[in-house]
Amino acid sequence: MSQEKNLEYLYDSHETNDSHNILLPAVDRIVKEFSPATIFDLGCGNGSVAKHLSGRCEVTGIDPSISAVAVANKAYPEIRIESGSAYDDLRARYGTFDMVLSLEVVEHLYDPRAFARNVYELLNPGGTAVISTPYHGYIKNLALAVTGRMDAHFWALWDGGHIKFWSIRTLGILLKEVGLKVSRFERVGRIPALAKSMIVIAQKPK
Template sequence: MRFQVIDTQMRRIVVLMPAVKAELRKINDSSQGGAWLFDLGCGNGSVAASITKEGWEVSGVDPSSEGISAAAKTYPDLHLKEGSAYDDLVSLYGRFPVVLSLEVVEHVYAPREYARTLFDLVEPGGTAIISTPYHGYLKNLAMAVTGKMDKHFTALWDHGHIKFWSIPTLSALLSEAGFNDIRFVRVGRVPPLAQSMIAIAQKPKP
């Protein structure tokens, strides 16, 4: 069931949230002053609910009907709907100073289409914050030496990870979509063995 994937993602997101909130505070303290945020892949709404407590107005979508149903029951005041990065979200929701997409890009079959939608949703001069499991040479080597490659790259997880991103590959995806000033924060464990990475990318002003 897809909702099981969302539940697994939520456990990973607990590790991400301190760093994500720190980035959002930087944005709020800057001249951007973005009080509106779009959550692309909002899951069961727990991230959106946590962010609203810090003064953000959050809208979002997720392709899981189970996840959105759970969000509606638990957080009825949030504006979360069923939808995906393959939809024309800008026509439905407009553009936002900040677009958040946590632990989503590793699941999408068409990452360039996802990145184009992400870019379109961000206002000129705005920010996209994306997270995904981190992969790099030392981490991959450590998994190989300790016999954990099969578990990490398992083909037996229904609706599981189908893309495995590194800093160079995710940078290339975001740059190709039009983002610039891309930087990364690694979270969970020491940086070379990080659990996840967060990309913070800017949409250029006209």
């Protein structure tokens, strides 16, 4: 849960936050479904999700936030968590994995196609991408407008905040462009039409 290298997302805790707690039940279910031996956590933030999953598989994580990596390394020295960007040549540095997990990252990126290409390259053939981002859809956006919460939701004064607002359609297009096969979307937090986030599960062809 991170952003560009020049926009430091500050962390002072290694604990999971409210966003993690909404996403983790679904993530746990998906990890159990696919049983990966290795996971790459792309934009791992403070390392709390990597730690949560590390009892079931080998987890490697990167994040551009210096404070996040420092917190993670201090709290979880047994897990490989390093500074890195969604735009780096990650496959050359880390190899390939059974699963790439990226929670609440893609909405922060100026170049989401570079991110998607990296996800594809990091996966083993037949591997699974699990990507979450805030959900946007017609009914939710209408509800935000009617209740006067558009400014609060699309808060322009958050330095380094959300700059891309994804729908199921647009996120699906992004992943298909790089060769990933989307198998399904799940919506989490609140009722589906007003969901806080959505999770896409996609596979790299064998």
